Amino acid sequence: MTDHDNAYEGLLGGDDSQWAFGTDFEDPLAGVDTTIADGVDPAGLAAYCLMLGDDALVYSHRLSQWASNAPDLEDDIALANIALDLLGQARLLLARAAAADPTVVPVLPEGSPVPAEDALAFFRDEAGFRNVRLVEPEDADFGVTVARLLLFSTYRLALLERLRSSNDTVLAAIATKGVKEVAYHRDYAARWFLTLAQGTDESRRRLLAGLAVVWPLRAELFETHPVEATAAEEAFGVDPAVVADEVDLLLEQVLSVSGVERPDVRPTGPLGRGAGRDGRHTEAMGRMLAEMQVVARAHPQGRW
Amino acid sequence: MTTTRTAPALETAKRVAAQVTDPEMPMLTLADLGVLRDVAVEDDAVTVTITPTYSGCPAMATMRDDLVHRLLDHGFDDVRVRVALTPAWSSDWISERGRQALRDHGLSAPGPAPAAGGPVPLTLRPTRRDLACPRCGSSATAVTSEFGPTACKAMYRCEDCLEPFEHVKEI
Numbered sequence: 298m299t300d301h302d303n304a305y306e307g308l309l310g311g312d313d314s315q316w317a318f319g320t321d322f323e324d325p326l327a328g329v330d331t332t333i334a335d336g337v338d339p340a341g342l343a344a345y346c347l348m349l350g351d352d353a354l355v356y357s358h359r360l361s362q363w364a365s366n367a368p369d370l371e372d373d374i375a376l377a378n379i380a381l382d383l384l385g386q387a388r389l390l391l392a393r394a395a396a397a398d399p400t401v402v403p404v405l406p407e408g409s410p411v412p413a414e415d416a417l418a419f420f421r422d423e424a425g426f427r428n429v430r431l432v433e434p435e436d437a438d439f440g441v442t443v444a445r446l447l448l449f450s451t452y453r454l455a456l457l458e459r460l461r462s463s464n465d466t467v468l469a470a471i472a473t474k475g476v477k478e479v480a481y482h483r484d485y486a487a488r489w490f491l492t493l494a495q496g497t498d499e500s501r502r503r504l505l506a507g508l509a510v511v512w513p514l515r516a517e518l519f520e521t522h523p524v525e526a527t528a529a530e531e532a533f534g535v536d537p538a539v540v541a542d543e544v545d546l547l548l549e550q551v552l553s554v555s556g557v558e559r560p561d562v563r564p565t566g567p568l569g570r571g572a573g574r575d576g577r578h579t580e581a582m583g584r585m586l587a588e589m590q591v592v593a594r595a596h597p598q599g600r601w
Numbered sequence: 602m603t604t605t606r607t608a609p610a611l612e613t614a615k616r617v618a619a620q621v622t623d624p625e626m627p628m629l630t631l632a633d634l635g636v637l638r639d640v641a642v643e644d645d646a647v648t649v650t651i652t653p654t655y656s657g658c659p660a661m662a663t664m665r666d667d668l669v670h671r672l673l674d675h676g677f678d679d680v681r682v683r684v685a686l687t688p689a690w691s692s693d694w695i696s697e698r699g700r701q702a703l704r705d706h707g708l709s710a711p712g713p714a715p716a717a718g719g720p721v722p723l724t725l726r727p728t729r730r731d732l733a734c735p736r737c738g739s740s741a742t743a744v745t746s747e748f749g750p751t752a753c754k755a756m757y758r759c760e761d762c763l764e765p766f767e768h769v770k771e772i
Contacts (some may be wrong), residue, residue: 328650328683371756377749382752385657389686395660458720470686470770473717474656477772487749547723554725587767 325388334464337531341399342465345528348574350390351428352416356449357383358589359409359436368439372458375485376597382478389471391417409597419593422581424576430512433582440507443493446486446510451547452518465533487551493565494555509560516564611642617675618649624663625751630700631664638685646679647672654690654762655752692771707735709768733768735761
Protein backbone atom coordinates (compact mmCIF):
# COMPACT_ATOMS: atom_id res chain seq x y z
CA MET A 298 0.00 0.00 0.00
CA THR A 299 1.23 3.47 -0.81
CA ASP A 300 0.80 6.13 1.83
CA HIS A 301 -0.37 9.06 -0.27
CA ASP A 302 0.11 11.48 2.62
CA ASN A 303 3.83 10.84 2.66
CA ALA A 304 5.65 12.18 -0.38
CA TYR A 305 8.75 10.19 0.54
CA GLU A 306 7.01 6.85 0.74
CA GLY A 307 8.18 4.67 -2.09
CA LEU A 308 11.12 6.89 -3.00
CA LEU A 309 13.62 4.98 -0.91
CA GLY A 310 13.18 1.24 -0.64
CA GLY A 311 9.56 0.17 -0.61
CA ASP A 312 8.20 -2.49 -2.89
CA ASP A 313 9.78 -3.43 -6.15
CA SER A 314 7.29 -1.67 -8.37
CA GLN A 315 8.23 1.72 -6.94
CA TRP A 316 11.09 3.68 -8.30
CA ALA A 317 12.50 7.15 -8.12
CA PHE A 318 15.84 8.92 -8.27
CA GLY A 319 17.22 7.24 -11.34
CA THR A 320 16.87 3.83 -12.82
CA ASP A 321 19.21 1.02 -13.65
CA PHE A 322 18.84 1.57 -17.39
CA GLU A 323 22.54 1.51 -18.09
CA ASP A 324 23.15 0.36 -21.64
CA PRO A 325 21.86 2.75 -24.31
CA LEU A 326 22.69 0.07 -26.91
CA ALA A 327 20.84 -2.76 -25.10
CA GLY A 328 19.75 -5.25 -27.73
CA VAL A 329 21.35 -3.32 -30.62
CA ASP A 330 23.46 -5.45 -32.96
CA THR A 331 26.99 -4.10 -32.47
CA THR A 332 28.71 -6.48 -34.89
CA ILE A 333 31.48 -4.73 -36.79
CA ALA A 334 31.45 -4.85 -40.61
CA ASP A 335 34.11 -6.88 -42.45
CA GLY A 336 37.25 -4.90 -43.19
CA VAL A 337 36.67 -2.40 -40.38
CA ASP A 338 39.36 -2.12 -37.72
CA PRO A 339 37.59 -2.06 -34.31
CA ALA A 340 40.23 0.23 -32.78
CA GLY A 341 39.85 2.68 -35.68
CA LEU A 342 36.08 2.65 -35.36
CA ALA A 343 36.31 3.32 -31.62
CA ALA A 344 38.78 6.19 -32.14
CA TYR A 345 36.49 7.75 -34.74
CA CYS A 346 33.40 7.42 -32.50
CA LEU A 347 35.31 9.11 -29.66
CA MET A 348 35.99 12.11 -31.92
CA LEU A 349 32.33 12.59 -32.86
CA GLY A 350 31.19 11.73 -29.34
CA ASP A 351 33.63 14.12 -27.66
CA ASP A 352 32.59 16.99 -29.97
CA ALA A 353 29.02 16.46 -28.82
CA LEU A 354 29.86 15.88 -25.15
CA VAL A 355 32.09 18.91 -24.64
CA TYR A 356 29.80 21.21 -26.58
CA SER A 357 26.77 19.88 -24.76
CA HIS A 358 28.39 20.80 -21.45
CA ARG A 359 29.24 24.28 -22.70
CA LEU A 360 25.66 24.86 -23.89
CA SER A 361 24.20 23.52 -20.66
CA GLN A 362 26.03 26.29 -18.80
CA TRP A 363 23.41 28.66 -20.27
CA ALA A 364 20.69 27.01 -18.21
CA SER A 365 19.11 29.78 -16.10
CA ASN A 366 21.48 32.35 -17.69
CA ALA A 367 20.14 32.80 -21.24
CA PRO A 368 18.73 36.15 -22.46
CA ASP A 369 15.14 34.91 -22.06
CA LEU A 370 13.22 31.84 -21.03
CA GLU A 371 12.64 30.56 -24.57
CA ASP A 372 16.34 30.60 -25.35
CA ASP A 373 17.21 29.08 -22.01
CA ILE A 374 14.98 26.16 -22.95
CA ALA A 375 16.20 26.06 -26.55
CA LEU A 376 19.87 25.88 -25.57
CA ALA A 377 19.14 23.25 -22.92
CA ASN A 378 17.27 21.19 -25.52
CA ILE A 379 20.15 21.45 -27.98
CA ALA A 380 22.57 20.43 -25.21
CA LEU A 381 20.34 17.46 -24.39
CA ASP A 382 20.19 16.29 -28.02
CA LEU A 383 23.99 16.45 -28.21
CA LEU A 384 24.39 14.68 -24.88
CA GLY A 385 22.18 11.88 -26.20
CA GLN A 386 24.31 11.62 -29.34
CA ALA A 387 27.47 11.63 -27.20
CA ARG A 388 26.15 8.86 -25.00
CA LEU A 389 25.38 6.62 -27.97
CA LEU A 390 28.70 7.39 -29.68
CA LEU A 391 30.78 6.77 -26.55
CA ALA A 392 28.86 3.55 -25.91
CA ARG A 393 29.54 2.57 -29.54
CA ALA A 394 33.27 3.28 -29.04
CA ALA A 395 33.35 1.16 -25.87
CA ALA A 396 31.51 -1.73 -27.56
CA ALA A 397 33.88 -1.66 -30.56
CA ASP A 398 37.08 -1.52 -28.50
CA PRO A 399 36.71 -2.00 -24.72
CA THR A 400 40.37 -1.05 -24.19
CA VAL A 401 39.50 2.64 -24.73
CA VAL A 402 37.48 2.67 -21.49
CA PRO A 403 39.40 3.89 -18.41
CA VAL A 404 39.84 1.18 -15.78
CA LEU A 405 37.93 1.97 -12.59
CA PRO A 406 38.26 0.44 -9.11
CA GLU A 407 36.92 -3.08 -8.72
CA GLY A 408 33.15 -3.13 -8.29
CA SER A 409 32.53 0.36 -9.68
CA PRO A 410 28.99 0.58 -11.11
CA VAL A 411 29.97 3.27 -13.66
CA PRO A 412 28.88 2.26 -17.20
CA ALA A 413 31.42 2.44 -20.04
CA GLU A 414 30.17 5.66 -21.62
CA ASP A 415 30.23 7.42 -18.23
CA ALA A 416 33.74 6.14 -17.57
CA LEU A 417 34.78 7.67 -20.90
CA ALA A 418 33.08 10.98 -20.13
CA PHE A 419 34.16 11.41 -16.53
CA PHE A 420 37.39 9.44 -16.04
CA ARG A 421 39.50 10.36 -19.05
CA ASP A 422 42.08 13.10 -18.66
CA GLU A 423 42.21 16.11 -20.97
CA ALA A 424 44.75 14.53 -23.35
CA GLY A 425 42.39 11.58 -23.87
CA PHE A 426 39.64 13.76 -25.35
CA ARG A 427 39.46 13.89 -29.15
CA ASN A 428 37.13 16.86 -29.73
CA VAL A 429 37.93 19.78 -32.01
CA ARG A 430 38.98 22.92 -30.16
CA LEU A 431 35.99 24.90 -31.51
CA VAL A 432 33.79 23.45 -28.77
CA GLU A 433 36.09 24.49 -25.91
CA PRO A 434 36.04 28.28 -25.36
CA GLU A 435 33.71 29.68 -22.74
CA ASP A 436 30.50 31.29 -23.93
CA ALA A 437 31.45 34.67 -22.59
CA ASP A 438 28.58 36.27 -24.49
CA PHE A 439 25.44 35.22 -26.38
CA GLY A 440 27.16 36.52 -29.54
CA VAL A 441 29.81 33.81 -29.14
CA THR A 442 27.10 31.22 -28.58
CA VAL A 443 25.22 32.07 -31.76
CA ALA A 444 28.34 32.28 -33.93
CA ARG A 445 29.74 29.00 -32.61
CA LEU A 446 26.45 27.13 -32.81
CA LEU A 447 26.11 28.17 -36.46
CA LEU A 448 29.63 26.91 -37.29
CA PHE A 449 29.31 23.74 -35.24
CA SER A 450 25.83 22.68 -36.34
CA THR A 451 26.53 23.40 -40.02
CA TYR A 452 29.68 21.26 -39.80
CA ARG A 453 28.05 18.47 -37.80
CA LEU A 454 24.93 18.30 -39.96
CA ALA A 455 27.08 17.95 -43.11
CA LEU A 456 29.01 15.09 -41.46
CA LEU A 457 25.93 13.33 -40.11
CA GLU A 458 24.14 13.54 -43.48
CA ARG A 459 26.96 11.51 -45.01
CA LEU A 460 27.32 9.19 -42.02
CA ARG A 461 23.77 7.97 -42.65
CA SER A 462 25.32 5.62 -45.22
CA SER A 463 28.13 4.40 -42.94
CA ASN A 464 28.79 0.66 -43.20
CA ASP A 465 28.67 0.58 -39.41
CA THR A 466 24.95 0.11 -38.80
CA VAL A 467 25.09 1.63 -35.31
CA LEU A 468 26.87 4.76 -36.54
CA ALA A 469 24.42 5.02 -39.46
CA ALA A 470 21.47 4.80 -37.05
CA ILE A 471 22.93 7.42 -34.68
CA ALA A 472 23.53 9.72 -37.68
CA THR A 473 20.04 9.23 -39.12
CA LYS A 474 18.48 10.35 -35.85
CA GLY A 475 21.10 13.07 -35.33
CA VAL A 476 20.38 14.70 -38.71
CA LYS A 477 16.79 15.41 -37.68
CA GLU A 478 17.97 16.99 -34.42
CA VAL A 479 20.91 19.04 -35.68
CA ALA A 480 18.78 20.44 -38.53
CA TYR A 481 16.75 22.21 -35.82
CA HIS A 482 19.97 23.42 -34.11
CA ARG A 483 21.31 24.92 -37.34
CA ASP A 484 18.06 26.71 -38.13
CA TYR A 485 17.96 28.14 -34.60
CA ALA A 486 21.54 29.43 -34.90
CA ALA A 487 21.07 30.83 -38.40
CA ARG A 488 17.93 32.75 -37.43
CA TRP A 489 19.60 34.24 -34.35
CA PHE A 490 22.65 35.13 -36.46
CA LEU A 491 20.45 37.08 -38.86
CA THR A 492 18.46 38.65 -36.00
CA LEU A 493 21.55 39.85 -34.12
CA ALA A 494 23.30 41.03 -37.28
CA GLN A 495 20.32 43.14 -38.34
CA GLY A 496 19.12 44.10 -34.88
CA THR A 497 20.70 47.01 -33.02
CA ASP A 498 24.23 48.38 -33.25
CA GLU A 499 24.92 46.65 -29.94
CA SER A 500 23.60 43.25 -31.02
CA ARG A 501 25.59 43.46 -34.25
CA ARG A 502 28.76 44.50 -32.43
CA ARG A 503 28.50 41.56 -30.05
CA LEU A 504 27.76 39.07 -32.83
CA LEU A 505 30.82 40.24 -34.78
CA ALA A 506 32.94 39.99 -31.63
CA GLY A 507 31.65 36.45 -31.09
CA LEU A 508 32.34 35.48 -34.69
CA ALA A 509 35.93 36.73 -34.34
CA VAL A 510 36.39 34.45 -31.30
CA VAL A 511 35.29 31.25 -33.04
CA TRP A 512 36.32 31.89 -36.66
CA PRO A 513 40.04 31.08 -36.12
CA LEU A 514 39.01 27.60 -34.89
CA ARG A 515 37.05 26.85 -38.08
CA ALA A 516 39.94 25.59 -40.24
CA GLU A 517 40.71 22.76 -37.82
CA LEU A 518 37.27 21.23 -38.48
CA PHE A 519 38.21 20.30 -42.03
CA GLU A 520 41.75 19.05 -41.49
CA THR A 521 41.82 15.32 -42.12
CA HIS A 522 43.18 13.41 -39.14
CA PRO A 523 44.71 9.96 -39.87
CA VAL A 524 41.84 8.36 -37.92
CA GLU A 525 39.32 10.14 -40.15
CA ALA A 526 41.25 9.19 -43.29
CA THR A 527 41.08 5.53 -42.28
CA ALA A 528 37.41 5.90 -41.36
CA ALA A 529 36.64 7.19 -44.85
CA GLU A 530 38.78 4.49 -46.50
CA GLU A 531 37.03 1.71 -44.60
CA ALA A 532 33.64 3.34 -45.39
CA PHE A 533 32.42 3.72 -41.80
CA GLY A 534 33.31 7.41 -41.48
CA VAL A 535 33.64 10.69 -43.33
CA ASP A 536 36.73 12.67 -44.29
CA PRO A 537 35.81 16.16 -43.02
CA ALA A 538 37.72 17.79 -45.87
CA VAL A 539 34.96 16.51 -48.15
CA VAL A 540 32.31 18.70 -46.50
CA ALA A 541 34.42 21.89 -46.36
CA ASP A 542 32.99 23.47 -49.54
CA GLU A 543 29.43 22.61 -48.70
CA VAL A 544 29.74 24.03 -45.18
CA ASP A 545 31.38 27.14 -46.57
CA LEU A 546 28.53 27.66 -49.03
CA LEU A 547 25.93 27.40 -46.28
CA LEU A 548 27.87 29.80 -44.04
CA GLU A 549 28.20 32.23 -46.95
CA GLN A 550 24.43 32.09 -47.40
CA VAL A 551 23.89 33.18 -43.78
CA LEU A 552 26.69 35.75 -43.81
CA SER A 553 25.49 37.45 -46.99
CA VAL A 554 21.84 37.61 -45.92
CA SER A 555 23.05 39.05 -42.61
CA GLY A 556 25.41 41.54 -44.29
CA VAL A 557 28.39 40.22 -42.34
CA GLU A 558 31.92 39.97 -43.73
CA ARG A 559 34.20 37.04 -42.90
CA PRO A 560 36.45 38.06 -40.01
CA ASP A 561 39.99 38.88 -41.05
CA VAL A 562 41.68 36.63 -38.51
CA ARG A 563 44.35 33.97 -38.82
CA PRO A 564 43.40 30.34 -38.10
CA THR A 565 44.52 29.04 -34.71
CA GLY A 566 47.57 26.87 -35.35
CA PRO A 567 48.24 23.48 -33.82
CA LEU A 568 49.43 23.26 -30.23
CA GLY A 569 52.75 21.45 -30.06
CA ARG A 570 52.35 18.15 -31.84
CA GLY A 571 48.78 18.38 -33.03
CA ALA A 572 45.35 19.83 -32.34
CA GLY A 573 42.10 18.81 -30.65
CA ARG A 574 41.79 15.45 -32.44
CA ASP A 575 45.27 14.57 -31.06
CA GLY A 576 44.28 15.45 -27.50
CA ARG A 577 45.91 18.92 -27.59
CA HIS A 578 43.43 21.38 -26.18
CA THR A 579 43.06 25.03 -25.21
CA GLU A 580 43.29 26.35 -21.68
CA ALA A 581 39.50 26.50 -21.32
CA MET A 582 39.22 22.73 -21.71
CA GLY A 583 40.93 21.81 -18.44
CA ARG A 584 38.73 24.14 -16.41
CA MET A 585 35.62 22.80 -18.10
CA LEU A 586 36.57 19.17 -17.48
CA ALA A 587 37.36 19.93 -13.84
CA GLU A 588 33.81 21.16 -13.38
CA MET A 589 32.22 18.40 -15.45
CA GLN A 590 34.11 15.52 -13.85
CA VAL A 591 34.57 16.52 -10.21
CA VAL A 592 31.52 14.80 -8.72
CA ALA A 593 31.94 11.54 -10.62
CA ARG A 594 35.65 11.39 -9.76
CA ALA A 595 35.00 12.06 -6.09
CA HIS A 596 32.60 9.09 -5.98
CA PRO A 597 33.86 6.39 -8.37
CA GLN A 598 31.66 3.85 -6.53
CA GLY A 599 28.61 6.12 -6.58
CA ARG A 600 25.21 4.99 -7.78
CA TRP A 601 23.06 7.69 -9.26
CA MET B 602 3.64 -26.94 -28.41
CA THR B 603 5.45 -23.79 -27.40
CA THR B 604 3.10 -21.67 -29.51
CA THR B 605 -0.09 -22.89 -27.84
CA ARG B 606 1.41 -22.27 -24.42
CA THR B 607 2.81 -18.83 -25.15
CA ALA B 608 0.04 -17.48 -27.40
CA PRO B 609 -2.19 -16.25 -24.52
CA ALA B 610 0.93 -14.98 -22.73
CA LEU B 611 1.89 -13.02 -25.83
CA GLU B 612 -1.58 -11.48 -26.05
CA THR B 613 -1.39 -10.46 -22.39
CA ALA B 614 2.13 -9.07 -22.74
CA LYS B 615 1.15 -7.06 -25.81
CA ARG B 616 -1.95 -5.70 -24.09
CA VAL B 617 -0.05 -4.74 -20.92
CA ALA B 618 2.87 -3.14 -22.81
CA ALA B 619 0.51 -1.23 -25.11
CA GLN B 620 -1.20 0.39 -22.09
CA VAL B 621 2.00 1.86 -20.59
CA THR B 622 1.91 5.62 -21.01
CA ASP B 623 4.53 8.20 -21.88
CA PRO B 624 5.92 9.76 -18.66
CA GLU B 625 5.86 13.30 -20.06
CA MET B 626 2.64 13.05 -22.06
CA PRO B 627 0.51 10.61 -20.04
CA MET B 628 -2.45 11.04 -22.38
CA LEU B 629 -0.45 8.97 -24.89
CA THR B 630 0.36 5.28 -24.59
CA LEU B 631 3.78 4.16 -25.82
CA ALA B 632 1.91 2.37 -28.61
CA ASP B 633 0.10 5.58 -29.64
CA LEU B 634 3.38 7.48 -29.57
CA GLY B 635 4.96 4.90 -31.88
CA VAL B 636 7.79 4.19 -29.45
CA LEU B 637 6.70 0.60 -28.77
CA ARG B 638 8.11 -1.38 -31.67
CA ASP B 639 7.66 -5.02 -30.72
CA VAL B 640 6.61 -7.41 -27.97
CA ALA B 641 7.78 -11.02 -28.09
CA VAL B 642 7.36 -13.94 -25.68
CA GLU B 643 9.65 -16.93 -25.76
CA ASP B 644 9.86 -19.56 -23.01
CA ASP B 645 8.01 -17.23 -20.64
CA ALA B 646 10.55 -14.43 -21.17
CA VAL B 647 9.11 -11.18 -22.51
CA THR B 648 11.23 -8.99 -24.77
CA VAL B 649 9.90 -5.51 -25.46
CA THR B 650 11.53 -3.35 -28.13
CA ILE B 651 11.31 0.44 -27.90
CA THR B 652 12.91 3.25 -29.90
CA PRO B 653 13.90 6.72 -28.63
CA THR B 654 12.05 9.76 -29.98
CA TYR B 655 15.16 11.96 -29.62
CA SER B 656 18.76 10.79 -28.90
CA GLY B 657 18.82 12.46 -25.50
CA CYS B 658 15.23 11.82 -24.47
CA PRO B 659 15.48 11.33 -20.68
CA ALA B 660 12.09 9.60 -20.64
CA MET B 661 13.59 6.44 -22.16
CA ALA B 662 14.80 5.14 -18.80
CA THR B 663 11.40 5.76 -17.22
CA MET B 664 9.59 4.09 -20.11
CA ARG B 665 11.82 1.09 -19.75
CA ASP B 666 11.24 0.86 -16.00
CA ASP B 667 7.49 1.33 -16.39
CA LEU B 668 7.34 -1.48 -18.96
CA VAL B 669 9.35 -3.83 -16.74
CA HIS B 670 7.33 -3.09 -13.62
CA ARG B 671 3.95 -3.32 -15.33
CA LEU B 672 4.83 -6.66 -16.89
CA LEU B 673 6.24 -7.96 -13.58
CA ASP B 674 2.97 -6.92 -11.92
CA HIS B 675 1.11 -9.04 -14.49
CA GLY B 676 3.01 -12.17 -13.60
CA PHE B 677 5.89 -12.19 -16.05
CA ASP B 678 9.11 -13.04 -14.22
CA ASP B 679 11.61 -12.42 -16.98
CA VAL B 680 11.23 -9.07 -18.77
CA ARG B 681 13.83 -7.53 -21.04
CA VAL B 682 13.70 -4.21 -22.84
CA ARG B 683 15.70 -3.75 -26.03
CA VAL B 684 16.47 -0.53 -27.85
CA ALA B 685 15.99 -0.30 -31.62
CA LEU B 686 17.81 2.61 -33.25
CA THR B 687 16.65 1.86 -36.81
CA PRO B 688 14.40 2.92 -38.31
CA ALA B 689 14.62 6.26 -36.51
CA TRP B 690 11.41 7.38 -34.80
CA SER B 691 9.22 9.71 -36.80
CA SER B 692 6.33 11.86 -35.56
CA ASP B 693 4.36 10.23 -38.41
CA TRP B 694 4.20 7.15 -36.17
CA ILE B 695 1.88 8.84 -33.67
CA SER B 696 -1.46 7.08 -34.14
CA GLU B 697 -4.73 8.82 -35.00
CA ARG B 698 -5.97 8.00 -31.51
CA GLY B 699 -2.79 9.55 -30.11
CA ARG B 700 -3.30 12.71 -32.16
CA GLN B 701 -6.85 13.03 -30.89
CA ALA B 702 -5.62 12.51 -27.30
CA LEU B 703 -3.06 15.30 -27.78
CA ARG B 704 -5.76 17.69 -29.05
CA ASP B 705 -8.12 16.69 -26.23
CA HIS B 706 -5.42 17.74 -23.77
CA GLY B 707 -4.64 21.08 -25.33
CA LEU B 708 -1.60 20.05 -27.36
CA SER B 709 -1.20 20.50 -31.09
CA ALA B 710 -0.43 17.32 -33.05
CA PRO B 711 2.41 17.20 -35.60
CA GLY B 712 1.87 17.59 -39.33
CA PRO B 713 3.58 15.31 -41.86
CA ALA B 714 7.31 14.82 -41.16
CA PRO B 715 9.77 16.19 -43.73
CA ALA B 716 11.08 13.62 -46.20
CA ALA B 717 14.17 11.81 -44.92
CA GLY B 718 17.38 11.49 -46.95
CA GLY B 719 19.38 14.02 -48.95
CA PRO B 720 20.76 17.30 -47.63
CA VAL B 721 18.52 19.25 -45.25
CA PRO B 722 17.72 22.72 -46.64
CA LEU B 723 18.62 25.71 -44.47
CA THR B 724 15.61 27.78 -43.41
CA LEU B 725 16.18 31.31 -42.23
CA ARG B 726 12.54 31.93 -41.37
CA PRO B 727 10.47 30.27 -38.67
CA THR B 728 9.06 26.95 -39.86
CA ARG B 729 5.61 27.55 -41.32
CA ARG B 730 3.03 25.17 -39.98
CA ASP B 731 -0.65 25.04 -40.71
CA LEU B 732 -1.90 24.84 -37.11
CA ALA B 733 -5.11 25.40 -35.26
CA CYS B 734 -5.19 26.52 -31.63
CA PRO B 735 -6.14 23.41 -29.64
CA ARG B 736 -8.30 25.57 -27.34
CA CYS B 737 -10.29 27.89 -29.60
CA GLY B 738 -9.57 26.42 -33.04
CA SER B 739 -8.25 29.69 -34.48
CA SER B 740 -5.65 29.33 -37.22
CA ALA B 741 -3.98 32.61 -36.21
CA THR B 742 -1.02 31.18 -34.32
CA ALA B 743 2.58 32.30 -33.83
CA VAL B 744 5.63 30.26 -32.86
CA THR B 745 7.35 31.55 -29.72
CA SER B 746 10.12 28.91 -29.67
CA GLU B 747 11.10 25.90 -31.75
CA PHE B 748 12.15 24.25 -28.49
CA GLY B 749 9.81 23.46 -25.63
CA PRO B 750 9.56 21.79 -22.23
CA THR B 751 10.46 18.42 -23.72
CA ALA B 752 12.73 17.56 -26.66
CA CYS B 753 9.78 16.78 -28.93
CA LYS B 754 7.80 20.02 -28.61
CA ALA B 755 7.76 23.62 -29.90
CA MET B 756 5.98 26.52 -28.16
CA TYR B 757 3.17 28.49 -29.79
CA ARG B 758 0.75 31.26 -28.89
CA CYS B 759 -2.77 31.73 -30.21
CA GLU B 760 -3.22 35.25 -31.57
CA ASP B 761 -6.96 35.17 -30.92
CA CYS B 762 -7.48 33.62 -27.48
CA LEU B 763 -3.88 34.54 -26.52
CA GLU B 764 -3.29 31.21 -24.78
CA PRO B 765 0.12 29.57 -25.19
CA PHE B 766 0.17 25.94 -26.33
CA GLU B 767 2.65 23.19 -27.11
CA HIS B 768 3.08 21.67 -30.56
CA VAL B 769 4.64 18.24 -31.08
CA LYS B 770 7.34 18.78 -33.69
CA GLU B 771 7.62 17.05 -37.03
CA ILE B 772 10.74 14.87 -37.29
